[in-house]
Amino acid sequence: MSTSFEKYQKRRLISSYFSVVISISLVLFLLGMLGLLVLNTKKVADHFKEQIALSIYLKETAKEVEITQLQKSLSLADYTKSAVYVPKEEAAEKLSVEIGEDFIDYLGDNPLQNSIDVFLNADFVTPELMEEITNELLAKGFVDEVIYDKPLIALLNDNIKRISFWVLIISGVFTFIAVLLINSSIRLSVYSKRFTIKTMQMVGATKSFIRKPFIWKSIKLGVVGIFVAWIGMGVVIYSLNKTFPELLLIEQPLILGAMFLSIFVLGVFISWLSTFFATQRFLNLRTDELYY
Structure with missing residues (x-):
């Protein structure tokens, strides 16, 4: 009978430890x-910003040397990530593919213009700066x-600010909830040992002596x-890096190292703190209060 009870208690203990670890x-x-x-909020936002093109359409009278000089000056500009010259023939081919028919045969001529697509660095993708760049080019x-796309840029900037704000709020709330969840799991684990705690206290063990094995056990589980x-x-970071290589997640070892270290410190600290207060609570209870 006692053997089966001991096995039952052992299973309960293992189940308790398993739930704490999970x-x-x-x-x-x-x-x-x-x-x-x-x-990576800023990096993700920057990635989307840098996908927006500023298209410069050139007059038919534009000389080749002028186009070349403009393209070179754009490539050297602080605000430029990349500048791509798009001849009107290439633009016509792309448009024909998009609409599914050769519109030149229908019109008899190519009405498109030579252009340069400029992709800006993220810091310059704001309505004010893009307006300045536009005026400079139109001169x-x-x-x-x-x-x-002016509306898209305004919307993108507004949404980035809004999302960044809410991400910080959610992070704070979720951290608080995380502490509560881990604390609850550890308290349940300690609760199953409340009679052992009280027995040790009754035979003269000090509070620190009683707490020590529980704290070490929780830290190990943590x-x-x-x-x-x-x-x-x-696994998730590796998968994200393969799916979105432009984010360069793996190529920022300091940030990743700091994040992993923070998770370690947070896990150990919460385990220690939760166990300390859980054992302290049962140490302060009277024997008859352990049954409630």
């Missing part, structure tokens, strides 16, 4: 992913028109959970 690893994994999002006599979270984070 809780810690899952919460820390989600925190790590949220941290990755926060750290050149051989430039006919400069076109870019470390296991941290390593599980690390593995999950590593």
Whole structure:
């Protein structure tokens, strides 16, 4: 009878430890992913900004030397990420593919213009700076028109500010929830040992002596959970890097190292703190209060 009871208690203990490890690893994994999002919010925003092209349409009278000089000056400009010259023949081919028919046969002529597509560095993709660049380009006599998506840029900048704000708010809330979840799991684990705690106290053991094995056990479980979270984070980061290589996630070892270290410190600290207060609570209870 006692053997079966001991087995039952052992299974309960293992189940309790397992739930603590799973809780810690899952919460820390989600925190790590949220941290990755926060750290890369600007990079993601910059990536989208740099996909917006500023198209410079050239007059038919534009000389080849003028076009070449303009392209070179654009390539050297601080605001330029890349500048691509698009002859009207190439533009016609692309348009024909998009609409599914050769419009030149229908019109009898190519109405498109030679152009230069300029992709700007993210810091310059604002309504004010792009307007300045546009005016500067229009001052050149051989430039006919400069076109870019003004509403999209305004919307993009507004949304980036809004998203960044809410990401920070959500990060704070989620961190608080994470602490509560890990704390609850550890408290349940300690709760199953409340009678052992009280027995040790009754035979004269000091509070620090009683707390020590519980704290060490929780820290060990926390470390296991941290390593599980690390593995999950590593898999996700590797997958994201393969899917979005332009984000260069793996090529920022200092940021990744700091994030992994932060997860480790946070996991150990929460495990220690939760166990300390959980054991302290049962140490301060009277024996008859342990049954409630």
